[in-house]
Amino acid sequence: xxxxxxxxxxxxxxxxxxxxxxxxxxxxxxxxxxxxxxxxxxxxxxxxxxxxxxxxxxxxxxxxxxxxxxxxxxxxxxxxxxxxxxxxxxxxxxxxxxxxxxxxxxxxxxxxxxxxxxxxxxxxxxxxxxxxxxxxxxxxxxxxxxxxxxxxxxxxxxxxxxxxxxxxxxxxxxxxxxxxxxxxxxxxxxxxxxxxxxxxxxxxxxxxxxxxxxxx
Amino acid sequence: xxxxxxxxxxxxxxxxxxxxxxxxxxxxxxxxxxxxxxxxxxxxxxxxxxxxxxxxxxxxxxxxxxxxxxxxxxxxxxxxxxxxxxxxxxxxxxxxxxxxxxxxxxxxxxxxxxxxxxxxxxxxxxxxxxxxxxxxxxxxxxxxxxxxxxxxxxxxxxxxxxxxxxxxxxxxxxxxxxxxxxxxxxxxxxxxxxxxxxxxxxxxxxxxxxxxxxxx
DNA sequence: AAGCCTTTGTGAACGCACGCACAAAGTCGG
DNA sequence: CCGACTTTGTGCGTGCGTTCACAAAGGCTT
Ligand SMILES: NC(=O)c1ccc[n+]([C@@H]2O[C@H](COP(=O)([O-])OP(=O)(O)OC[C@H]3O[C@@H](n4cnc5c(N)ncnc54)[C@H](O)[C@@H]3O)[C@@H](O)[C@H]2O)c1
Ligand SMILES: NC(=O)c1ccc[n+]([C@@H]2O[C@H](COP(=O)([O-])OP(=O)(O)OC[C@H]3O[C@@H](n4cnc5c(N)ncnc54)[C@H](O)[C@@H]3O)[C@@H](O)[C@H]2O)c1
Numbered sequence: 038x039x040x041x042x043x044x045x046x047x048x049x050x051x052x053x054x055x056x057x058x059x060x061x062x063x064x065x066x067x068x069x070x071x072x073x074x075x076x077x078x079x080x081x082x083x084x085x086x087x088x089x090x091x092x093x094x095x096x097x098x099x100x101x102x103x104x105x106x107x108x109x110x111x112x113x114x115x116x117x118x119x120x121x122x123x124x125x126x127x128x129x130x131x132x133x134x135x136x137x138x139x140x141x142x143x144x145x146x147x148x149x150x151x152x153x154x155x156x157x158x159x160x161x162x163x164x165x166x167x168x169x170x171x172x173x174x175x176x177x178x179x180x181x182x183x184x185x186x187x188x189x190x191x192x193x194x195x196x197x198x199x200x201x202x203x204x205x206x207x208x209x210x211x212x213x214x215x216x217x218x219x220x221x222x223x224x225x226x227x228x229x230x231x232x233x234x235x236x237x238x239x240x241x242x243x244x245x246x247x248x249x250x251x252x253x
Numbered sequence: 254x255x256x257x258x259x260x261x262x263x264x265x266x267x268x269x270x271x272x273x274x275x276x277x278x279x280x281x282x283x284x285x286x287x288x289x290x291x292x293x294x295x296x297x298x299x300x301x302x303x304x305x306x307x308x309x310x311x312x313x314x315x316x317x318x319x320x321x322x323x324x325x326x327x328x329x330x331x332x333x334x335x336x337x338x339x340x341x342x343x344x345x346x347x348x349x350x351x352x353x354x355x356x357x358x359x360x361x362x363x364x365x366x367x368x369x370x371x372x373x374x375x376x377x378x379x380x381x382x383x384x385x386x387x388x389x390x391x392x393x394x395x396x397x398x399x400x401x402x403x404x405x406x407x408x409x410x411x412x413x414x415x416x417x418x419x420x421x422x423x424x425x426x427x428x429x430x431x432x433x434x435x436x437x438x439x440x441x442x443x444x445x446x447x448x449x450x451x452x453x454x455x456x457x458x459x460x461x462x463x464x465x466x467x468x469x
Numbered sequence: 470a471a472g473c474c475t476t477t478g479t480g481a482a483c484g485c486a487c488g489c490a491c492a493a494a495g496t497c498g499g
Numbered sequence: 500c501c502g503a504c505t506t507t508g509t510g511c512g513t514g515c516g517t518t519c520a521c522a523a524a525g526g527c528t529t
Contacts (some may be wrong), residue, residue, distance in 0.1 A: 041446075042439040046421060060506065069423040073488055073509090080508055088494045088507045103266030103301055105442050111399050113441070120340040125437070127336045130421065134447075135436050175444050187387050187402065198451060199444040201437075207285040215447045217440050221341070221417075223258040224433050225329070228391050228415040229351075230257075231431045233322030235414060276476065289518055291481095296478055304477045304524045 038078055043068045052094050060091035061166035114173045114197075116188055117160055118148050121203055125177060126154040137170040144184075155218035161188070168195045175199045182206045189216075200243045259284045261317045268310050276307035328355035330389045330413075332404055333396035333434055334364050337419055341393060342370040353370055355387040360400075377404070384411045391415045398422045405432075 042122055047067040051059055059077075065072035077093070079085065080141055082104050086092045113136050125131075125190050126141055142162045151158045159167050167173070176192045177202060178185055185204035192200065193214055202208055202218045210216055263283035268277055277295075278453045282289035295301065295308070298320050317325055329352050331338050342357055343349075359365055359379045367374045375383050383389070391410045393418060394401055400421035408416065409430055418424055418434045427434055 039439075039443055042259060042436075042442040043423070045442075048462075061508095062506085067423070069425075071488060073490090075504090076508065077487090084508070085357075086507050087496085088497045089505045091506070104446070106445045107442065108448075111441070111445050111448070120343045124336040124340040128437075130438055131441065134442065136438075136441050141319070174448055175441065178369055199448050201440050201444060207259070207263075209285075219435060219437065220258075221344075221435065221438060222346055222352075223255075223262075224417050224435060225327075225347065225352050226258040226261075226323065226350065227255055227390065228431055228433060229322045229327050230320070232327070232390055232415050233325075235429070240387070249472085250461060277478095278476085287518065288522090290516085292476095292478065300478070302477055303526085305475045305526050307476070414515085 038081070040068070040070060040074075040078055043070075043107055044075070044078070045098065045105070048094055048098045052098060052176035054100055056094055056153040058091050058165050059097075061086070080202055097224070106225070107135045110137050111135050111175055112133050112171050112173045113175045113177060114142060114168065114171070115177045115179060116142045116164075116192070117178065118143045118151070118153060119179065119181075122177075123153060125179065126156070128187075136175070136232070139173055140167045142167065146229070161191075164191055165195045168197060173197060175201065178202045180204060185193075235248075254297070255285060256284070256290075256294055257317050257321055259286075260291070260294070261314065261321070261323075264310055264314045264317070268314060272310055274307050274323055275313075277302070280308070283332065286354065308408060323351045326351050326354050327391055328387050328389045328392045329393060330356040330358060330384065331385070331393045331395060332358045332377070332380075332408070333394065333400075334359045334367070334369060338393075338395035342372070352391070354388055356383045358383065360396075380407055381411045384408070384413060389413060391417065394418045394419060394420055414446050 047064055048059075051066065061072045061076045065075040068075065073131050076086075079097070082100050085097060085100055094138065113131070115126055115138065118126065119139055122141070122143070126138055131138065138154065138200070141153055141156050141158045142164060143158050149158050149160045174197065176186060176197045180188050182204045185206050186200065186208060189200060189202070189208045189210065191240065193210055198214045199213065200208070200210070200216045204218055205220050205222060208216050208218070260280065263280060266283065279293045283290040284291065287298070293315070298316050299429050301313060303317055305449045312420075329347070331354065331384070334342065334357055338357070338359075339424050342354055347354065354370065354372065355465060356368055357372050357374045358380060359374050364374055365374050365376045390413065392413045392415070394404060396404050398420045399417065403422060404425045405418070405426065409426055414430045414433045416426070416430065418432055420437050421438060423433050424434070
């Protein structure tokens with residue numbers, strides 16, 4: 038379930054605070070969800086709570102980590118070291134959650150060979166070798182939209198089955214390959230939508246369109 | 254609806270390709286959704302299709318843009334000009350979708366005054382003034398997790414009702430304020446979860462926990 | 470002009486996730 | 500040792516979003 042990472046984050050916060058045990062009500066508040074939903078989610082991993090007391094923080098952290106596959110480290114490759122790729126490569130928050138930035142790849146001659154966050158940028162031509170040699174299982178795509186599908190195809194052909202895509206395109210992949218996309222423009226557009234709603238919503242449908250067309 | 258931006262993106266692609274008219278089947282494929290869902294979504298904006306033909310691309314682009322509030326420009330402030338904030342500030346894809354980066358704010362003396370993407374970074378102390386003077390309606394938070402809630406509170410107090418948050422914390426805001434969050438660690442964790450599933454899933458529950466505890 | 474063909478718009482069934490509410494279970498104080 | 504209190508785990512009703520399937524509608528061909 039997609040909420041487990043949120044619970045995990047909340048639990049880490051509690052653990053640092055020295056809390057040993059937590060009720061579903063408290064944890065739900067920290068994670069921003071309904072307490073019944075939280076309990077139901079946790080019950081799917083087995084029954085780790087004590088009635089009348091709550092959940093033991095440390096044990097729950099371990100159970101969720103195990104469920105998410107965070108008891109092992111994952112090797113990640115970043116492809117495309119432009120604005121975004123660099124920001125990701127330099128971010129320390131991944132390593133602390135068990136994600137090791139294992140390889141950086143780009144096509145631009147001026148970028149290949151550069152040292153970023155302690156790693157040398159490799160040429161995209163070496164994709165297959167780099168993935169195999171470093172045991173990469175997750176690829177992060179931070180390349181332009183026009184290159185994304187082609188790069189994706191190569192990554193998949195190299196055996197990677199998990200992709201995090203930042204390019205604003207719908208990637209098509211074979212069954213068994215998991216793609217998650219982060220599209221910041223879409224996030225802003227959704228905010229704009231709500232912002233407009235508050236301001237009264239769209240009005241004068243036909244008029245506005247005609248005016249807009251005439252204005253060209 | 255959160256899918257409209259995806260449709261819009263697909264339509265822009267078709268328009269650039271010179272396509273004048275598109276069927277729900279084609280557009281659904283381009284957007285990666287079911288065609289019945291697409292038609293139902295579009296029917297909520299009114300009936301803009303022609304039976305036997307499909308939808309006129311240009312008209313549909315206008316209708317969706319209007320629904321999303323993209324017929325007007327929105328002014329955005331980026332708060333926190335570290336790794337991520339810089340990447341966002343330097344990204345050209347926002348301006349082309351009607352989002353104007355209107356102000357950059359940071360607390361670090363070394364960063365305030367710096368020129369990034371044609372804008373001078375202002376001090377966070379001027380938050381209220383900057384927001385009012387530039388007509389900011391959307392704030393992007395790219396500050397450390399520890400500072401996020403405090404900055405959020407100030408932003409909300411300044412009248413902003415739409416926030417895009419990159420910090421890995423659950424922000425609490427008053428009713429009427431829209432928060433969208435982007436947490437890249439969570440995306441990776443979800444990928445890891447599926448990756449692990451493919452590899453056979455978690456096994457040996459008690460044993461693993463005991464081993465892990467003993468190993469400390 | 471008429472019939473055929475394509476495609477929309479939507480009624481209805483289905484499934485799923487959410488949340489209420491409560492019984493079972495366990496703790497803690499006396 | 501017992502009773503009261505707390506909190507979990509879950510059965511169940513509800514509401515929403517998705518999908519199928521089809522009738523209505525419009526264009527196109529002959
Ligand atoms: N920067 C942002 O804040 C932001 C925001 C939203 C979306 N995005 C999206 O993220 C992606 C990257 O954005 P960016 O700003 O870093 O772009 P960028 O142009 O700065 O960087 C792209 C990098 O990809 C490399 N590249 C191009 N083709 C390649 C190929 N075939 N193989 C390997 N590498 C290749 C380029 O050399 C460049 O270094 C884009 O798709 C963009 O639309 C970025
Ligand atoms: N960089 C990434 O790829 C990445 C990935 C996932 C999540 N994040 C999250 O995004 C946020 C920013 O990440 P980053 O890598 O850019 O961090 P960073 O440390 O590079 O930048 C943070 C910036 O915020 C500024 N800042 C600190 N306190 C402030 C305050 N009170 N008011 C205004 N500005 C303040 C700092 O001066 C700094 O410039 C963090 O919460 C991080 O967890 C980043």
